[in-house]
Amino acid sequence: MPAAKTASSKATTAPRRQAPTLESIATRYHAQLRSLDSAGDSLSDGVVVPALREAIVEGVLAPGSRLSEVQVAKQLNVSRTPMREAFAQLEREGLVTILPRVGAYVRSVTLRDVEEIYTVRAALECLAVQLASERMTPLGAAQLDEVINAMRASVEADDAAAYVDALDRFYTIVMTIADNRTLQQNHASLIGPVRRLRRIAMARGGRMRASFEQAVRIRDAIVNGTGDVQDLMREQLRGACAAALDVLNNASK
The missing domain is CATH 1.20.120.530 (GntR ligand-binding domain-like)
Structure with missing residues (x-):
């Protein structure tokens, strides 16, 4: 009985991997951009595109999710300037769908x-x-x-x-x-x-x-x-x- 109690206690206190968020993913790419000699890298290439790509691939951004330029820019801690360029790149990769006068959405896999x-x-x-x-x-x-x-x-x-x-x-x-x-x-x-x-x-x-x-x-x-x-x-x-x-x-x- 004591052994079972100890095992239960260990299981309760075992650390759990936290689910990533778009903000946490972006923070990591910002840090990478600062740590490298990357003066020529744009925020779109260095942060926005890779962060959104990872979030879509990992399911942090679910298929069908709308990608608001204002909201996503805030989550990524960037201005709105690189957003359209990044969405266009991700559309070329087949991860995002852009509907004229409607906006960008995470593309579903068919x-x-x-x-x-x-x-x-x-x-x-x-x-x-x-x-x-x-x-x-x-x-x-x-x-x-x-x-x-x-x-x-x-x-x-x-x-x-x-x-x-x-x-x-x-x-x-x-x-x-x-x-x-x-x-x-x-x-x-x-x-x-x-x-x-x-x-x-x-x-x-x-x-x-x-x-x-x-x-x-x-x-x-x-x-x-x-x-x-x-x-x-x-x-x-x-x-x-x-x-x-x-x-x-x-x-x-």
């Missing part, structure tokens, strides 16, 4: 979005892993091992948010090793929608572990230069696409 984005991802990321396997370096292998360890720790802790962050880094490292600027630029243009879909897919039970096990196979194929790396990448994307479609279909019932 089944067609999922299918189209994963089709394009397959083309880009299969090329990326092939190039990475041909251009692998000891540093690249070490970086992949480090991020795989972070992914493993997140799976063991059942921390989907941390896992997706690590998975984002995994793909960033692959793109860096691939060393193709045109490929990187095209992949970067999908960054918002891709991260949003990753987080949606992880809501399906068992997806995180399946994703990790396949990522380990992809890592091994890249580092060892085996010929099946593109097939493994396609298999990973098929699983992710199916998971995202499943979550969205269930949500609509």
Whole structure:
């Protein structure tokens, strides 16, 4: 009995991760902007766009939410000047819808979005892993091992948010090793929608572990230069696409 009471007490006092807000996300980007030699960076590029992108991807701003220039500027601690530019950029990324004379809204994810984005991802990321396997370096292998360890720790802790962050880094490292600027630029243009879909897919039970096990196979194929790396990448994307479609279909019932 005393042991059970102690365990209950520990559970009660265990710290809980606070849910992010748009204000807290913006504060972090303001701090990053001040800490870097970023005199040439605009508030739109350095704070407004990344903060809104993260808030949409993480679900802090729900699909269908109206984005008032005045209210959002206040939450981001910026003037209204960079807001329209930022909304236009996020519309190009597929995260925001702008209706003339009405305003900006957080764009909902459709089944067609999922299918189209994963089709394009397959083309880009299969090329990326092939190039990475041909251009692998000891540093690249070490970086992949480090991020795989972070992914493993997140799976063991059942921390989907941390896992997706690590998975984002995994793909960033692959793109860096691939060393193709045109490929990187095209992949970067999908960054918002891709991260949003990753987080949606992880809501399906068992997806995180399946994703990790396949990522380990992809890592091994890249580092060892085996010929099946593109097939493994396609298999990973098929699983992710199916998971995202499943979550969205269930949500609509």
